[in-house]
Amino acid sequence: MAISLEYVVKETSGNLWRNRLMSLAAVLTISVSLALAGAALLLKQGVSTATSQWKGGVQLLIFMQPNATAAQTNAVSSQLKSLPEIKSYFYMDQSKSYQEFKQLMANSPELVKSVTESQIPPSFRVVLKNPNDAPSVGSLFQQQVGVKDVNFNRGAINTMLHVTSIVQFVIVALAVVLLISASVLILNVIRVAIFSRRREVAVMKLVGATNWFIRIPFMLEGLVQGLVGAIVAAAAVVGIQSLFHYVVSHFQVTVLSNFLVSSHDVVMTELFVVAMGIIVGTAGSAFAVRRYLEV
Amino acid sequence: MIKVENVYKRYKEDQYALVDCSLEIDRGEFVFVVGASGSGKSTLLRVLLREERPDTGQVWVAGKELSSMPGWKVPFFRRNIGAIFQDFRLLPNKTVFGNVAFALEVIGKSKRHIMNHVPQMLELVGLHDKQDRFPDELSGGEQQRVAIARAFINRPLILLADEPTGNLDPENSWSVMGLLERINRTGTTVLMATHDVGIVDSMRRRVIELDHGQIKRDQTRGVYGLGQQTS
Numbered sequence: 047m048a049i050s051l052e053y054v055v056k057e058t059s060g061n062l063w064r065n066r067l068m069s070l071a072a073v074l075t076i077s078v079s080l081a082l083a084g085a086a087l088l089l090k091q092g093v094s095t096a097t098s099q100w101k102g103g104v105q106l107l108i109f110m111q112p113n114a115t116a117a118q119t120n121a122v123s124s125q126l127k128s129l130p131e132i133k134s135y136f137y138m139d140q141s142k143s144y145q146e147f148k149q150l151m152a153n154s155p156e157l158v159k160s161v162t163e164s165q166i167p168p169s170f171r172v173v174l175k176n177p178n179d180a181p182s183v184g185s186l187f188q189q190q191v192g193v194k195d196v197n198f199n200r201g202a203i204n205t206m207l208h209v210t211s212i213v214q215f216v217i218v219a220l221a222v223v224l225l226i227s228a229s230v231l232i233l234n235v236i237r238v239a240i241f242s243r244r245r246e247v248a249v250m251k252l253v254g255a256t257n258w259f260i261r262i263p264f265m266l267e268g269l270v271q272g273l274v275g276a277i278v279a280a281a282a283v284v285g286i287q288s289l290f291h292y293v294v295s296h297f298q299v300t301v302l303s304n305f306l307v308s309s310h311d312v313v314m315t316e317l318f319v320v321a322m323g324i325i326v327g328t329a330g331s332a333f334a335v336r337r338y339l340e341v
Numbered sequence: 342m343i344k345v346e347n348v349y350k351r352y353k354e355d356q357y358a359l360v361d362c363s364l365e366i367d368r369g370e371f372v373f374v375v376g377a378s379g380s381g382k383s384t385l386l387r388v389l390l391r392e393e394r395p396d397t398g399q400v401w402v403a404g405k406e407l408s409s410m411p412g413w414k415v416p417f418f419r420r421n422i423g424a425i426f427q428d429f430r431l432l433p434n435k436t437v438f439g440n441v442a443f444a445l446e447v448i449g450k451s452k453r454h455i456m457n458h459v460p461q462m463l464e465l466v467g468l469h470d471k472q473d474r475f476p477d478e479l480s481g482g483e484q485q486r487v488a489i490a491r492a493f494i495n496r497p498l499i500l501l502a503d504e505p506t507g508n509l510d511p512e513n514s515w516s517v518m519g520l521l522e523r524i525n526r527t528g529t530t531v532l533m534a535t536h537d538v539g540i541v542d543s544m545r546r547r548v549i550e551l552d553h554g555q556i557k558r559d560q561t562r563g564v565y566g567l568g569q570q571t572s
Contacts, residue, residue, distance in 0.1 A: 050449065053446060245430070245432065245433075246432055248430065249430055249431075249432055249443065250443075250447050251416070251419070252390075252419065252424055252430065253419070253420075253443065253444040253447055253448070253491065253495075254416045254417065254418075254419035254420035254444075254447065254448055254495075255416055255447035255448065256413075256416045256417075257412075257413065257416070259416075259447055259449075
């Protein structure tokens with residue numbers, strides 16, 4: 047079965063132009079919902095960046111004295127490096143720890159006010175090869191000079207991770223709902239296009255057009271709408287992201303800086319947005335064609 | 342060319358459109374199907390076009406058995422069948438040329454093929470000077486001739502006509518009949534459902550009469566009614 051490219055392009059653009067208002071509505075809905083979905087995903091990335099110091103299964107915290115010397119800190123660091131039981135570790139200095147403290151205690155501002163940065167202990171966050179080693183490894187540092195406390199109780203950490211995972215779940219659920227509504231709208235636009243061209247479709251069937259020949263222009267119509275909507279949404283996501291960057295850097299909102307996402311995350315989100323636009327457009331129109339074209 | 346065997350078709354419970362219909366039409370025949378409204382003429386034509394499947398019975402058209410034909414084969418089957426209707430079924434947003442060319446476009450014919458064959462076909466139906474007009478700028482008779490051009494452009498083996506003169510004045514009806522006769526003379530089987538007594542009576546072709554879905558009469562060189570019928 048030969049379907050000429052020229053025919054398909056002509057039919058698809060003709061359809062889009064004839065129903066231009068409906069097409070515009072579909073494109074706008076897709077772009078709004080995909081922009082929201084993309085922004086939600088970036089927010090999710092931001093949340094996970096902000097909580098990443100808890101990620102990777104930190105099992106052991108070694109709090110240093112707030113006034114520990116650099117030599118004492120280095121001694122702990124090099125000892126950590128030499129231990130075979132340790133998979134990885136990183137050092138949270140005072141200013142980072144203070145910010146984390148402010149975030150964790152955001153609901154009790156008077157407590158935050160009463161504590162200054164210099165009172166906050168810096169800490170080593172340690173990931174072990176085997177979590178069961180935590181007590182024995184911890185006891186090595188308990189008595190070390192400059193160490194304030196060793197903590198391998200994960201309760202507090204777990205609570206925080208739990209809360210953020212709920213937030214992320216809600217955001218993703220919202221994005222899914224928006225995408226479903228976008229598909230339904232595309233479905234409706236294609237339905238209208240099909241209904242307005244019933245006569246033509248009947249004639250096509252009469253003269254022996256194959257089902258795919260009839261379907262392809264309609265499906266392509268949905269694809270184009272999805273793609274254009276996604277490109278607009280992708281631009282909006284970049285806009286939102288750079289606005290956020292601007293606010294953070296210009297007004298020195300350091301609390302938010304933890305939420306900044308990498309350009310890699312942005313690129314991945316954009317790819318996701320465009321892919322979803324294509325999928326939503328094609329799936330919506332494919333369903334509409336099956337449902338309403340009766341071919 | 343067409344063979345219908347014991348075909349039943351009903352749309353609702355105890356409302357039969359076709360009852361035990363059997364008939365056979367040879368290549369190159371010209372056959373009228375007559376009968377009152379609701380006698381099953383249109384259903385018969387729809388079954389032959391595979392727009393409907395019979396409930397029981399078998400239907401062979403152009404060498405294909407239709408009741409067991411899978412849906413994806415239907416478009417290819419229809420390319421061998423031309424069909425025209427009382428309401429013409431032209432596309433209002435395409436020109437005369439565009440309407441005829443459409444039948445070739447949808448089956449993937451090349452532009453060159455279209456440019457060669459469409460003007461030739463329009464010449465045959467006498468509309469070559471109106472190829473850039475739109476259907477609503479034409480008279481009913483001209484529109485039906487465009488529909489005939491579209492139906493015949495693929496040189497189908499069979500032409501099915503469902504009351505093609507139903508909306509036309511006598512003069513236009515005769516020009517349409519003239520075309521159908523010419524098409525029939527090329528060897529194409531023509532099956533025409535009609536109410537038009539004058540045409541049936543003067544053409545003296547085979548007549549099949551349907552009454553409440555049953556074949557009541559099948560007569561070579563017949564007339565519309567047997568004297569008792571008025572219309």
